[in-house]
Amino acid sequence: MDLGLAGRVAIITGAGRGIGLAHARALGLEGVSIVINDQDSTAAMHAVEVLSAQGINATSQTGDATDPEVVNQTVSFTLEKHGRLDILINNAGIGVKPASEVEHMPLSDWQRMLHIHLDSTFVWSRAAVDPMRKNGYGRIINTSSMNFTGGGRPGVAHYSAAKAGIVGLTQTMAKEVAKFGLTVNAIAPGYVATELISQFSADMMDRLKKQNPAGRLCLPEEVAALTTFLASTHAGFINGELICMDGGRRDYYWG
Secondary structure (H helix, E strand, C coil), rough: CCCCCCCCEEEEEEEHHHHHHHHHHHCCCCCEEEEECCCHHHHHHHHHHHHCCCCCCCCEEEECCCCCHHHHHHHHHHHHHCCCCCCCEECCCCCCCCCHHHHCCHHHHHHHHHHHHHHHHHHHHHHHHHHHHHHCCCEEEECCCHHCCCCCCCHHHHHHHHHHHHHHHHHHHHHHHHHHHHEEEEEEEECCCCCCCCCCHHHHHHHHHHCCCCCEEEEEEHHHHHHHCCCCHHCCCCCCCEEECCCCCCCCCCC
């Protein structure tokens, strides 16, 4: 299937490793030019090297994904280098440690989580609209979580709230930009086999797999395959949706 992606240009946040890098590889192999944003300059440069070795046109712009100045500079760089912006994948985020019930959660922890996940999605999405509108083509793909779709998990209310907010932003923005030929969708992965998850104890990993109907974790490449389709010409009438990738289990392990 020709996805109609050759010659397109994408910005992917948090793409130095893990799911973000898988997004970049999947899109790049379809002929998309990739601009990586990551706060870790070493990881970003390594990602560019890995992608370039596979024949993918990739560059990086290091910086904090929550900083509007970094956002504007990256979008400007992309337009100067490639002349267009077609795809934005809001992937940047942090884990949930330390966990804390709402009663004991510091306000600073709450604000930091919402800032990194929700605010960053907002500032990048806002900056992408004008160049995409000028193309008459745009795909914004946001990252929620089964931590929201599963009804929340004790100890991580800040993370669940941030991921819920991303869905609200996605659904509202989708209605605002559809008239320009743009779509805005969100994905909600379950546990994905990344470097971060590999740090879990063997017991927890075993429980996660046994509790899932599929008996395993999701793979980064599977998440990337979904976002690549959502970025394609074939997904032009999928708009304002939240698509789950959880193996059939919405709720998280509560141990």
